[in-house]
Amino acid sequence: ETAVFQTPNYHVTQVGNEVSFNCKQTLGHDTMYWYKQDSKKLLKIMFSYNNKQLIVNETVPRRFSPQSSDKAHLNLRIKSVEPEDSAVYLCASSPWGGWDTQYFGPGTRLLVL
Amino acid sequence: AQSVTQPDARVTVSEGASLQLRCKYSYSGTPYLFWYVQYPRQGLQLLLKYYSGDPVVQGVNGFEAEFSKSNSSFHLRKASVHWSDSAVYFCVRGTGANTGKLTFGHGTILRVHP
Numbered sequence: 001e002t003a004v005f006q007t008p009n010y011h012v013t014q015v016g017n018e019v020s021f022n023c024k025q026t027l028g029h030d031t032m033y034w035y036k037q038d039s040k041k042l043l044k045i046m047f048s049y050n051n052k053q054l055i056v057n058e059t060v061p062r063r064f065s066p067q068s069s070d071k072a073h074l075n076l077r078i079k080s081v082e083p084e085d086s087a088v089y090l091c092a093s094s095p096w097g098g099w100d101t102q103y104f105g106p107g108t109r110l111l112v113l
Numbered sequence: 114a115q116s117v118t119q120p121d122a123r124v125t126v127s128e129g130a131s132l133q134l135r136c137k138y139s140y141s142g143t144p145y146l147f148w149y150v151q152y153p154r155q156g157l158q159l160l161l162k163y164y165s166g167d168p169v170v171q172g173v174n175g176f177e178a179e180f181s182k183s184n185s186s187f188h189l190r191k192a193s194v195h196w197s198d199s200a201v202y203f204c205v206r207g208t209g210a211n212t213g214k215l216t217f218g219h220g221t222i223l224r225v226h227p
Contacts (some may be wrong), residue, residue, distance in 0.1 A: 002134070004156065012143045031213055032188075033213070040175075041151075041201055041218065041219065042217065042219050042220070043203070043217040044217070045214055045215060048213060055213075056214050058212075088155070090156060092157075094213055096213075098213055099145045099162070099207045099213065100213070101159045101211065102157075102159070102164070103156075104156030104157040104158070105156050106154065107156060
């Protein structure tokens with residue numbers, strides 16, 4: 001099966017903890033993205049990587065850091081979570097970094113208590 | 114500045130009725146525009162996209178959208194909706210040349226009564 005896979009589906013943690021989310025795509029794409037979707041459904045891009053190189057790095061707090069081991073994997077680490085980090089984190093991929101269709105994973109829902 | 118506006122937060126229609134979801138964008142040139150749909154507990158899926166040419170673009174599942182430069186709009190339409198079309202619909206503009214960076218509207222929640 002070719003798609004974008006995310007783990008975990010859901011994560012609950014306490015303020016100040018570190019969390020890490022995984023994303024893997026089996027579509028053979030060169031570019032991967034992380035988006036944050038807030039409680040009002042608004043999506044904003046956080047990062048994008050093309051072939052393991054950082055292409056887009058929006059203004060996100062320093063506690064967020066993407067990690068790419070190869071072009072099929074793009075993980076997201078949050079060093080010390082805060083309540084406002086509660087959201088759904090969506091991973092996506094596209095064949096290249098232009099205006100091709102982006103294929104999204106189902107998301108990881110984070111709840112920070 | 115908001116570059117994509119979806120004025121209707123929620124739309125409710127009956128099954129079989131026609132549908133129009135509105136989208137306005139702000140951009141001086143010809144933008145790259147998309148409509149994505151998010152079904153419950155699923156990732157987003159592309160419905161259609163517009164780059165240039167014929168202003169009416171056809172998408173999946175009977176959806177189409179019409180680009181209007183004069184009105185700065187990219188409204189989504191469907192002639193006859195099905196209950197399974199209930200989802201959140203996002204109008205999206207490509208920003209940042211060749212980076213794949215997308216700017217999303219706030220989305221319109223569509224509910225179709227069976």
